[in-house]
Amino acid sequence: MATLTKELTSGRPLPLILNFTLPLLMGNLLQQTYSLVDAVIVGRFLGIDALASVGASTSVVFLILGFCNGCCGGFGIPVAQKFGARDYGEMRRYVFVSLRLAAVMSVAVAAVTSFWCGDILRIMQTPGNIFPGAYAYLLVTFLGIPCTFYYNLLACVIRALGDSRTPFWFLLFSTVLNIVLDLFCILVLGWGVAGAAIATVFSQGVSAALCYRYMMRRFEVLRGDASERRFSGKLARRLLSIGVPMGLQFSITAVGSIMLQSANNALGTACVAAFTAAVRIKMFFMCPFESLGIAMATYGGQNYGAGKPERVWQGVKASSLMMTIYWVFTFCVLMTCAQPLARLFVDGSETEILEDTALFLHVSVSFFPVLGLLCILRYTIQGVGFTNLAMLSGVSEMIARILVSLFAVPAFGYIAVCFGDSTAWVFADLFLIPAFAFVYRRLLRMKRQPLG
Template identity: 70%
Template sequence: MAQLREMTSGPSLPLILNFTLPLLLGNLLQQTYSLVDAAIVGKFLGINALASVGASTSVVFLILGFCNGCCGGFSIPVAQKFGAHDYVTMRRYVSVSLKLTAVMSVVVAVITSLLCGFILRTMQTPENIFQGAYIYLLITFIGVPCTFFYNLLSCIIRALGDSKTPFWFLLLSTILNIILDLFFIITLGWGVAGAGIATVVSQGVSALLCYLYMYRKFDILKTEPSDRIFRKKLASQLLAIGVPMGLQFSITAIGSIMLQSANNALGTACVAAFTAAMRIKMFVMCPLDALGMAMATYSGQNYGAGKPERIWMGVKSATLMMVVYCAAIAAIMWGLADKFALLFISPDETEIMKDTVLFLHINTSFFVLLGSLSIFRYSIQGVGYTRLSMFSGVSEMIARVLVSLFLVPAFKFLGVCMGDPTAWLFANLFLIPAFFYVYRQLKESRKRNQVLANS
């Protein structure tokens, strides 16, 4: 049987740190997909091809963010029932979530594939990169089921306290992605399409391996026929948690689309700089995402075990780790941002290089805001208050829309650089009070339960 881990007792900092490290490595590998795609496309196919891949980044985030958010939401009741030792209900949640994912992923793939052209036109995609952007976006949307299932299965495995297994499968698929990228783009000459196909195939392999491993190695997931029945009540509960989490990502992405549309209107050079900078930013923010994901599982398990005070202990421990990392990465980026940019951009592209470095300097300087956002948002999600999390996405969207309408026209690419930090600030202004509201609710609920138990 695979090793499961409960985080409902013991010091919070080492528990969260040990759980976060495999998540971090997995996130780094996942971002390696994007880095490899962008690096190979930029070096072998040129700046226009790189801009084609990046022209729809925020749209991809909108759709895949919805899928990933739903998957994270579906895994929350699993973590809660695991923490409460209610394994029968836990297995039934897993079974229903797989069925929901099958239907939702196909519906999303079909609808988004049909709307590719309309989306890119609406975003003011430059004509010279439109065809490449369309092909890449279409392949990404066709592959939505692969992404959906991989994220669901890895979230379920992590909900049971195993953050290492998804990493090993992701490592294998990352190596496969690199090989396929080189083969499809250089050997077969498939261009931008080859980068998209390589990523979809690699994620499909990850999903398959997670599924096979999960049901062969986790004894507590081995189901009886009664566990595999589709239960409408459980499906409603899963959707009530998962859909708001998915919408939170999508609402956030709407603001990102507005920002990217404003950036697209600045021309191909700004699109290329934005693409390169975003790839690097997404890579270096992986520790903050991993820490947030760890807090979702940690909070969910302790909520299920009826230990709200441990959630607050975990938040304090995670914040300490976050501040140390943010200080370190800001110092590194202020010294080496131009070296990172050379992964995607030739040294003679001086204007693109300058804008890429500017974007990285500004964004990493405000990473503490992003780290706080991740910790508080995922902690709130882990205890099931996903609607509050969704409202924080609305705050981010409003901030990015305001930047797009006012700062970008006035300050051009500098305004684009301020989009994310402004959004992180707006989200924190909502999330921090929301967390303390949730924490008080949990403590009061525990007191009521104790009174009832003693009466």
Template identity: 65%
Template sequence: MTKEMTEGSPLRLIFNFSLPLILGSLLQQTYSLIDAAIVGKYLGINDLAAVGASTSVVFLIIGFCTGCCCGFGIPVAQAFGARSYSDLRRYVANSLWVSLIISVVLAVVTSLLCERILFMMQTPHDILHHAYLYLLVTFIGIPFTFLYNLLSSLIRALGDSKTPFYFLLMAAILNIVLDLFCILILHWGVAGAAIATVFSQAVSALLCLYYMFRKFDILKMEKGETALDKHYIKGLLDMGVPMGLQFSITAIGSIMLQSANNALGTSCVAAFTAGMRIKMFFMCPLESMGIAMATYCGQNYGAGKTERINMGLRASFFMVCLYCIFCFIVLHLFARHIIYLFVDFHEYEIIEKANQFIVTSCTYFIPLGLLCLLRYSIQGLGYSKLAMMSGVFEMVDRTAVSLFLVPILGYTGVCYGDPSAWFAADLFLIPAYLYVHKRLSRKRCYAQAS
């Protein structure tokens, strides 16, 4: 069932739309946490470090896929807001073709290069083999990851954020069961954890595909609408590629930071892995709120109701601030207890380092929340290339931290890598959003005058 976000209270609309997104993201991060917990508890610290040694590389590739998929959903949201349903169907069809090509090429290239990547990242020798297996399986599964993210983005563009959550719930349960089966019964180690995740995503993607074309009447293709079309491909790539590159550019800085952390030894890698999984769990609602704003802005822009965009941004920032305060309190009080899920009580050094990473990060969640809202809002309004530049600021900042701060402060420098990058991105995004909003206001004035 489709839903328009061009009428009614922005706060209520965005909250109701983002809630399934938040629950879905939390669910996705939950089985990521469980992955790491099972590996850390049953396979040991070295295997936990092996899973985490390539986290930023996975984010580089999977982030590009996720960004492209979010971008492909924006022309669909704009066409839906404008009620141009033939254009909407052509965008959907062409996005499927483009995604198939991109995902297969990515899977082949990254699978061939993953061993070299781990060497370049100074991965400790004692975890190199298992890190390679985990990374290889993850890369082979890229087409399924791409397909799920694309279909979820398209369904959300039509105003339905609940259905992807239901499929994700099923995938999460399946993933946990397969994790235990592959690791404890089949003894496949870290490769088994990756296989469980890829298989679960494949099931979720196929269910989304079946549901989307079965339930949405406006997606019933008419003659000629499924064909490849240069005009629609260009529109998709203009939105999707900058968003994908934004994630990848951001991840380059993360790779530099993780490489600097890898050089500090296996205990730092294990602490970083546990800390990063917990941080990602708590920050994913901020990302989900941003995705909701992309759809909200896209639909209102398509409907010509740009005056509602600032209202939506203010409502979203209010909700983000409340959530960030909640995270600050919970993580300052209970971070150590959560870390015990991953490592044994006697691993004092790892527990202390992971706690330091988490507490430092959550202290600066409000700048991160503002980053998510502004970046996705700018993208939803069609300025993907401008939003991409914020990723450049993040990359430069993380690279500077890894080259200059980590050698001086060690692991403490690693802990401040992300917060400093969030501030750097905000310094660009705030004036960028004001520029975009000013341009849209002028367009509205011209339209009203004519």
């Protein structure tokens, strides 16, 4: 029995986006769950230094994997557009070209980053007592980039077809496997911090393989003849022209995060541990914003392909309403429960780390509406094909974080680190709001014109 795809080009935007977002949200929560589990198991069973080792490389992982995941999201945009236009033959050609590009790009990125792994950590001023653990964790993560790349690409293709549920089930399987392997590698085999990374990479690899097999067997719309599986330089160039700017947008954003984390690393192991715990918790509560954004990329791409730009603006308004309601809930939770959540990672006697973690979370949640708007506008702009503008919003974030790192952190210490992300979100929105207005006007002028 074939799996059904879903068009988002007709019907009320709010329920459509909500129904599409919920499986994405569950999937993102699962991803953050095994990120949290890694940190909790490492912090509880291996100690504060091991937890700091994992955290010391967080921004670098975001830099590299963010580029890969951004490329995957970009590769899914032409698929969504052609699906919305019901040009299924061209859609299949894009899918098979993207799979070949993924093979070359992922292996190349894995080779280069693994070679420079140690130098990257030294540039980031990683404290000597946590350097070996940080190096082991980062090296394994880099070597596993092909697994991560392929899983995210396959998930993006399936979502482009309007199915956000299937990737969730494979991610659920991956999360459960990751938790079991975390405990086995760390507690039974004694592989330490490297064991946490091995568990994650292996889980994603298995999930990617199963996802590909399922997708090709169950999605009738992806079945084509041999001519549609041939490599096309023209389609590859279009995929790269969309995917690379999206990847660079994540990487450019991460450069600022690396600067901020480097400044924080210089403040000592306690600040690194607090930052690690706070970022893990923050990322968990940020999931709905990211999920809404991803949903808007598919929604925007399909409606652009169908020649219905007015629905894009309707979707932005519906998403903003959902984002605001969620923020009110999150604000209440994090303002009252930040320290109890931090105690998942460290013992209650570590009062300095607990207080620093809570401070970071209180500042971050106060600016979550700014972040929510950022996600909705950026992904919508990407979904309709204006990826270069989305990349420039990443430049705005990078500049903000660099300024905070170079001037505010040396002057004010950890409190400045707490305001680093929120300052970057404000800078990005100052660019994205007029950028979206420009894009929407362009879409209205291009209404119902053939796609290039």
